[in-house]
Amino acid sequence: MFVVVVSVALLITEHRSNHLSGLRSALSLITYPVQFIVSLPKTVTNQAISSVNSNSTLREEYNKLKQDHLITKAKLLKFEALEKENIRLRALLANSFKLGEQVLVAELLSVNLAPYEHTVLVNKGSRFGVHAQQPVMDADGIVGQVIRSTPLTSEIILITDPSHAIPVQVNRNGLRTIAVGSGQLNQLNLPFLPNNADIIPGDLLITSGLGGRFPYGYPVAVVDNFNPQSDKPFASVSATPKAQLDKTRELLIVWSDSKPVPLTENQNPEQHNTDVTE
Amino acid sequence: MSLNKPQGLGIFIFTIFVAMALKIAPFPAFFSELNPDWVLLTLIYWSITTPERTGIISAWTVGLLTDVLTGRLLGQYALAYPLAIYFCAKNHHRLRRFPLFQQGLLIFFVQFLSQLLIFWTENFHSATRFTSAFWWPVISGTLFWPIVYSILSLVRVPRKLR
Numbered sequence: 001m002f003v004v005v006v007s008v009a010l011l012i013t014e015h016r017s018n019h020l021s022g023l024r025s026a027l028s029l030i031t032y033p034v035q036f037i038v039s040l041p042k043t044v045t046n047q048a049i050s051s052v053n054s055n056s057t058l059r060e061e062y063n064k065l066k067q068d069h070l071i072t073k074a075k076l077l078k079f080e081a082l083e084k085e086n087i088r089l090r091a092l093l094a095n096s097f098k099l100g101e102q103v104l105v106a107e108l109l110s111v112n113l114a115p116y117e118h119t120v121l122v123n124k125g126s127r128f129g130v131h132a133q134q135p136v137m138d139a140d141g142i143v144g145q146v147i148r149s150t151p152l153t154s155e156i157i158l159i160t161d162p163s164h165a166i167p168v169q170v171n172r173n174g175l176r177t178i179a180v181g182s183g184q185l186n187q188l189n190l191p192f193l194p195n196n197a198d199i200i201p202g203d204l205l206i207t208s209g210l211g212g213r214f215p216y217g218y219p220v221a222v223v224d225n226f227n228p229q230s231d232k233p234f235a236s237v238s239a240t241p242k243a244q245l246d247k248t249r250e251l252l253i254v255w256s257d258s259k260p261v262p263l264t265e266n267q268n269p270e271q272h273n274t275d276v277t278e
Numbered sequence: 279m280s281l282n283k284p285q286g287l288g289i290f291i292f293t294i295f296v297a298m299a300l301k302i303a304p305f306p307a308f309f310s311e312l313n314p315d316w317v318l319l320t321l322i323y324w325s326i327t328t329p330e331r332t333g334i335i336s337a338w339t340v341g342l343l344t345d346v347l348t349g350r351l352l353g354q355y356a357l358a359y360p361l362a363i364y365f366c367a368k369n370h371h372r373l374r375r376f377p378l379f380q381q382g383l384l385i386f387f388v389q390f391l392s393q394l395l396i397f398w399t400e401n402f403h404s405a406t407r408f409t410s411a412f413w414w415p416v417i418s419g420t421l422f423w424p425i426v427y428s429i430l431s432l433v434r435v436p437r438k439l440r
Contacts, residue, residue: 010353
């Protein structure tokens with residue numbers, strides 16, 4: 001029964017603090033081979049498929065990518081000017097401006113950690129400087145955040161996990177709310193909107209930057225359903241995540257906790273920073 | 279017998295390794311719901327057949343590794359497995375002699391106990407709801423038990439591990 005005491009002690013210690021991350025990291029080196037082998041078939045098939053691609057397919061893909069590249073570049077032309085303008089305008093308002101983010105590309109390991117939990121495992125860990133609470137996205141939008149990193153892998157909780165909530169705002173009018181995971185990969189719930197909220201299906205939800213964990217302005221989801229419930233205080237609103245949570249294999253881990261840029265010498269950026277940083 | 283010991287350990291580690299791989303393998307959606315706890319089944323098998331070697335401590339070690347593997351709080355499986363294995367090792371004489379049906383019934387209860395402990399400790403870090411999903415792994419584990427038993431016997435019996 002000594003074992004039971006030790007286990008309970010471990011449970012409580014890890015729940016209350018993070019003293020055990022060293023132990024977990026050490027043990028994760030033992031379990032990594034299992035995870036590696038389980039995801040091996042998928043990796044091998046993907047490589048096999050890509051190695052037997054025909055010349056014409058590759059040519060087609062190349063042309064498509066070239067076009068995409070051209071379009072994005074053209075969009076970026078304007079972006080730089082807008083960014084400068086934004087900084088100037090914020091300076092007029094005595095507001096601070098956050099630096100751009102750095103990203104790291106991580107690949108999904110195809111393992112199923114626990115059914116009914118939307119957590120995934122990626123192949124980049126604390127060796128690459130990944131740490132808990134970092135936001136994760138793909139090319140289309142926010143995917144989730146890192147909840148735990150071990151030397152070789154890190155666990156990512158998806159925004160659709162029932163225990164995950166993300167602060168968002170409606171891009172059209174700046175209405176702020178919180179999007180909670182529904183447990184289904186294609187749905188988020190917005191449970192805290194009043195019945196007369198200005199929101200319509202098709203509205204884009206972006207990260208609001210409140211809470212300081214997700215950087216401001218990244219697309220999260222598109223509202224697809226708004227049902228006022230006259231007998232309840234809040235309406236029932238659901239949204240579809242922009243990120244392709246069930247399809248992407250490459251995820252971007254973001255470093256966004258950079259200090260706000262001081263705009264002029266005589267003002268303290270911390271004072272005007274509205275974000276709540278932890 | 280002393281010659282058998284290191285080999286027995288190797289086989290034990292290998293089977294646990296395979297069970298862990300099966301536990302986290304990405305099965306199609308319908309099966310991942312009823313994917314049984316292979317690690318527990320393997321541990322039960324070894325604790326029934328070689329109770330003097332596979333005891334609480336090995337169950338605890340395997341449980342701790344399973345915690346890390348599946349991203350639980352350290353101590354969830356490390357609490358559930360030893361308790362389940364304690365029950366099996368204590369009754370291994372009876373369990374070995376029981377007819378398949380009765381054995382299955384006990385295996386069902388052992389898995390239920392383990393699943394219940396995981397479910398309770400899960401509440402530590404996230405609110406959980408009691409759904410039918412709780413039962414599927416337990417039921418499918420019981421149904422898979424004869425298969426696991428015969429496959430592991432194929433591994434064990436030729437090597438005369440007792």
